[in-house]
Amino acid sequence: MNDTATVVEHTVDSILDQLDHFHQRATYGAVAGVVDSSPRSLMTGRERDQRSSWIVSRKDGLPTGYQPDQTHPDIRARDQILGNPEALRTWLHDPR
Numbered sequence: 001m002n003d004t005a006t007v008v009e010h011t012v013d014s015i016l017d018q019l020d021h022f023h024q025r026a027t028y029g030a031v032a033g034v035v036d037s038s039p040r041s042l043m044t045g046r047e048r049d050q051r052s053s054w055i056v057s058r059k060d061g062l063p064t065g066y067q068p069d070q071t072h073p074d075i076r077a078r079d080q081i082l083g084n085p086e087a088l089r090t091w092l093h094d095p096r
Contacts, residue, residue: 010034010092012042019054022095023074026082027058033085034092058083 015031018024028039035042046052050072053063061081063071082088 010089012037012046015088015092016051016054018092018095020051020072023054023072023077024080024082024091024095025054025056025061025075025078026088026091027084028055028064029058030082030084030088031055034088056081 012031012035015026015034019026028042031037032039032042043052043055048063048066048070050070053066053071053075056062056075057064058081062075082091
């Protein structure tokens with residue numbers, strides 16, 4: 001029997017797919033922690049669109065620098081925002 005834990009690799013795209021599917025917000029810091037990136041550079045080179053808008057600022061719960069038409073209309077569908085890597089990892093394993 002192998003006692004080594006299986007490491008599940010997540011990418012920004014795989015996280016965005018799940019956040020978008022479940023209409024769940026997560027902070028830049030939480031996502032950056034899961035993908036081993038810097039919160040400031042996490043979205044560099046990505047388009048600002050409704051799918052990407054689920055990654056939000058801890059301060060106001062909204063994506064930074066997005067116009068209203070770039071933000072998903074259901075952005076506030078859930079009150080909970082996944083605010084740290086551990087909470088996001090747990091949720092990714094068992095989204096609710």
